[in-house]
Amino acid sequence: MDALRLDDQVCFAVHAASRALDAVYRRELAALGLTYPQYLVMLVLWERGQVSVKDLGLALRLDSGTLSPLLKRLEAAGLVRRERDPGDERSVLVRLTPEGTLLRARAEPLPRRIMEASGMGPDELADLHRTLGRLTRSLTESAGRP
Amino acid sequence: MDALRLDDQVCFAVHAASRALDAVYRRELAALGLTYPQYLVMLVLWERGQVSVKDLGLALRLDSGTLSPLLKRLEAAGLVRRERDPGDERSVLVRLTPEGTLLRARAEPLPRRIMEASGMGPDELADLHRTLGRLTRSLTESAGRP
DNA sequence: TGCAACTCGATTGTGCACAACTTAATTGAG
DNA sequence: CTCAATTAAGTTGTGCACAATCGAGTTGCA
Known part of the structure; x- marks a missing residue:
């Protein structure tokens, strides 16, 4: 087999899956006026209520430039307000507005709809989730020390 | 369990894996002067030698805007030349230059290096590849008819 | 205490991804 | 044969992602 054949490369499969998911989310989120990365940020805020930009970056693995x-x-x-942390003026705290909090209810049915579109069962999805987590960890570690 | 918990969402796992792969490729491809999507295009060209923009888009699932x-x-x-197809002036054919052809040799060791960084065995990767293919197909189909 | 090192975030610049639109070439129904 | 519909690229505009850099604020240690 040819190591450089496109169809054989897992990288392309991951890339393609990521974009396909993005497309489905784009459609589902359009009604909420959110993009997919904005939705990820909202997920963190719905979980924690308030978060610094730094912690948001750690949770989502995104830097301040994004x-x-x-x-x-x-x-x-x-949907959110930003203000300097009085205790540490370097830090910016992001918190939900009432509108942002209310949006949660409308996002609630989303995961189920995506799961249905995936055509996979809960067990299979959980398995995929674990495998991808392991892959991401390995890649991140290997990137850390070249 | 909370359906909206970030850590439980497969979408985030796929997204994160895709970006982690991207980062590893970025490092490996820097020496070749290629980005990751440019590398994907070169893979197709190394396979086929010559390809229309349309067929490239079909292979990579990218549109002309990208x-x-x-x-x-x-x-x-x-690395490539572009010229109108004499048989159909709407179409643009992309083909390798000698430099583009030569680059292949330097890209050859890449898949193995990525595989090592992934920390996964060939069987496991093949399995992941299959699962992601199925996922992408389901999502694409469901996106087709909302 | 004073200043060097570090932290946090914002900014700038490059490139990918996609939607919406434009233009030019081709096709086909009447 | 003609012209409306279709097809192929390209263009424009928006947003994500990341590297590199900057400036303000904080910390630690000499």
Whole structure:
């Protein structure tokens, strides 16, 4: 077999799956006025209520270059507020507005709909989840020390 | 369990894995002067030698809005040439330059290095590959008819 | 205490991804 | 044969992702 054949490369399969998921989420989230990465940010906020930009970056593995403009758009949409942490003026705290909190209810049915679109059962999805977690960890570690 | 918990969502696992792979490829491909999507295009060209923009889009599931500027950059780098198909002037054929053909040798060791960084065995990777293929197909089909 | 090192976030620049639209070439129904 | 519909690329605009860099604020240690 040819090591460079496109169809044989797992990288492409991951890439393609990621974009296919993105497309499905794009459709489902359009009604909420959110993009998929904005939805991820909202998930963290619905879980924790309030979070610093740094902790958001740790949770989502995104840096400030991605988060700063994204959070500005969420703020412009009236879903979050940003303010300096009084205890440490370097840090910016992001928290939900009432509108942002209310949006949660409308996001609630989403995971089930995506699961149905995936055509896979809960066990299979859990398995995939574990495998991908392991892959991500390995890749991240190997990237750390070249 | 809470359906909206970030850690429980497969979508995030796929997204994170895709970006982690991207990061590893970024490092490996830097020496070749390629980005990861440019590498995917080169894979197709190394396989087929010559391809229309349309067929490239079908193979990679990318539209002209993504491919046009990407191909311009590959052309500026001297790796490909683009010319109208004499048989159908709407179509643009992309083909390798000698430099582009030569680059293949330097890309050859890449899949093995990525496989090592993944920390997974061939069987496990093949399994993941199959699962992701199925997932992508289901999602694409469900996106087709909302 | 004073200043060097570090932390946090924002900004800038490049490139990918996609939607919506434009233009040019081709096809086909009447 | 003609012209409306279709097809192929390209263009424009928006948003995500990341590297590199900057400036303000904090910490630690000499």
